[in-house]
Amino acid sequence: METSSRRQQRMKLAHSRFILLLVLAAVLAIVSFSLQFLHLIPTAPVSEERPQGKSRKRVIPVPHTEPPEPDPVYEAYAYCNIPNRSEQGWEGHGPAGYKLLSVQVMIRHGDRYPLYAIPKTKRPAIDCTLAPDRKPSHPKLGAFIRHMARGGQGRWDAVLGALPRLPNHSFCEIGELTQTGVVQHLRNGETLHSTYIERHQLLPAGPSGAQLYLESTGKSRTLQSGLALLYGLLPDFDWARLSVRHQWYTLFCGGGCDCPQRARYLAEEQRRQYRLRAADALLERTYADMARAVGVPTRQLRVANPIDSLLCHFCHGLSFPCGARGCVSRQQFLALKRQQMEDERDRLGRGLYLRYALLAAHPFLNRTAARMQRAAQGRRDEPFALYSAHDVTVAPVLSALGLARARAPRFAARLVFELWREEEEGGPGGGLYVRVLYDGEDVTFHTSFCRAHDRASAQPLCPFHNFLSFVQRDMFGPLNTTSYHDACHRRAV
Template identity: 30%
Template sequence: MPKSKIHYLLVIGFVVCIVSSVICVVYFCVKEAPIHHGINFSSSSSPITPKPNDKESTDVSSALRYCNFPSSTDFGTSEEGISPRDNLTLRQVLVVIRHGDRSPLNHKLYGRLRVVPKYCKLDPGQSPKEESLARFVKAIPDDQRSMLRRGEKLPISPIPSSKICGPGMLSQLGVIQHIHNGKMLRQRYIERHNFLHNALRDRKQLQKAIYTVTTARTRTMQSAVGFLYGLLPGFHLYETKIAYSASDTFSSQRCAALSFMLPSIKKVQYQSYLGHRSKSSIKKLAAAFNAGDHTGVLIDGFVNGFLCKGFKLPCQGDVCTTLDDLNEIIEAEENTTRALIEESAYVNHSMLIIQPLLETLSKFMTKKMTPGNETVPDFVLMSGHDTTLKPLISALGIPEYGWPPLGSRLVFELWTGRDNNDGYVRVLLNGKDYTKDIRPCRLSGTDSSAVPVCPVANFHDYVRRGIPLRFGHVSRQKACSSVGTD
């Protein structure tokens, strides 16, 4: 063999060895080991056993509540589907969700602790489990192949299928959370009120009866598929269309005034950061794990990355993470939101940024009440993020200040009388009725605690007129163009 060829093969072999070594380092050479191997655990750092997810229970920690583990008790505590008055009919349901549990957006902590995240490929034999997951794992890919044969190609994989998770990928728990959400609303609406009965009897009508839109990220689309699977008996992927939005707030409308509010918001965020960084848990984890001292980063790394996955909480040397540490971090984030609401332009910012989405929801409801308008969907699903729900919660005045739990749902129910003229809306967050607390019910000047229902007219008036009037203008467009709005 010529020497030049031998040298060439030696060089190729050397490169292959180097590349293999690099890959081994990147994946920490523990691919076949349990996902948490390589972490220094102490005997006191045992796996966290999730408690029943009773949202009102005081013995469920803040961090576990954020993880939002599904529980059979949810079916008994959910308040969806309760008619606000006698002789009313459920006409429409609109649901805005946050995607389910995901891998951390930043894998630096996994890298330092030599963790390979292997929970983004669905496996019905592994925890967490759900009774219908095996059918889901078979049915949805079968539907996808059927769609491909008809020339219908989905831009995003409908189920998680990655052996090793990349940043921000939906986990098995994330899928189960929204199958669970869908099943709860199936019980509340379809089984209790015979909702969607015409479309379920003639399934060709489902595309007209259900409107689904998600942001353009894989985890939101996959969450929507899980939700629809839980909601609709015998669901097939090809029975409904899924639209996509490039915006987390489902709107392309710009608003120049938002930039003038940011300094106020950032100032309070920084003041909160300075106050929180001295907390014992934050100082402890930041120093021991070199993880940074921002609550959002710590929640992403430790709560999302370990607690919500059922992993043992990690140790570094003789410093071990505890559930109390994570509770303190979650509560610090909640305190930041409270400070933003009380001391900055955060609420005004939320109102202007989310007003187009609120107007979309309002138009769906008012059109549904218009006689002869048969093209308006009965059920609307919008699959988004915490950045979708947080401004909605703030703009509506719902008294919740924590980071929206993974797999959260915000539900708007439209109820009408027999003549279809009397329309009422109920607003529920994660199964709890907040209708009496929201700003649209205060427009009449009546104490919200005395308002048994919220007229659709109030909701519509708040969205179209109430929000702009807060800034001294008659429309969002004029409010957004006013320089120096605070």
């Protein structure tokens, strides 16, 4: 029989263990809350950001009522694209028996300093010089800095030749690329190098200027982003063999920029956006509260586009700015982000933006198709092309392709077009096929031109003629016309 003293000892031991468990649970809870508060970990699962390849298995959908409401915190982290993990991608992962002929990549520039400043607040203190020992960094960052110093050997269009090849201000200038932005595109280039150079040998050693095509708008952030990706793709490339082209217009429309109807559709879309914002009572209260805190009229704050500056604070883990009467709060930032997401949903439902996007994207898509046709005819002078652009460039291309539900272009977003040929043993080769990838994910069968293709057929890739027909004719269907010229110069019936 157990004595009274032994029972008391067992009870004390059990009580001590219970207290210890409570203390450990409290410590873990405090650590988790602190990390989320300091923006060190996202509050939504990061697994959703991993690119998923096409599955050949039939997926049986699980019945549900409404899709979950998007989380503004997760969407903000996704937009930042913080380079804190290994980049993955399905580029170059074609089926056996197919040969890669051509790759064309459009990117959005990397992380940048804000384009707008919140009145009567301190600008975020960010260093835009490059330092390999400062985070975030990359193993090739030091070599990249040294290689850019030899850039005078390259062939530059005049506008681009006058721009700095590296961000170089200890206190960032408006719109300047940050070290984070450089690292993002070094990683992009490294990801593409592993598949296009190591696996497919798409480019020969020491490619010529024609084989390696780089085109950028006249902003330092796009030029520097393109050079960073190019260095990740081809470390220590030969400057003497590189020609860098300047694109005057953000839509990359070349000689097809004259399109009056495109401007009308854009004006209609902007009016829709304005009406949606004006009807949002929560947004108006948020603007009023923020304006009161920083001591400016509400109209002045709204014109200053505060979400642009606040996203910079969020992405870099900085405290939100303060004014004479208070500070911008996390809740106010999330209210602005929520309205951005609501605008994207409304834009998709109304369809006004699609009409603008079709006309905005057609010249670039037409150039893409023409370059693929040349590669299909056996010309090997242009196997890889890189276009360094902006969110307002990438977004209409996504929408025109039927990828309107894709995430809005984050910093260092990449959109890839691949052309493949089926190789027949002992024969001249089979048909041509196209793949489209966005941020490493194969989205080909979500596009308008290949959504109906049977992936279980003998052709596991999308036929190239689908894409060609879409660019030359089908994409004008929603505009009730049959050509780009007609769509641009007369109203759709």
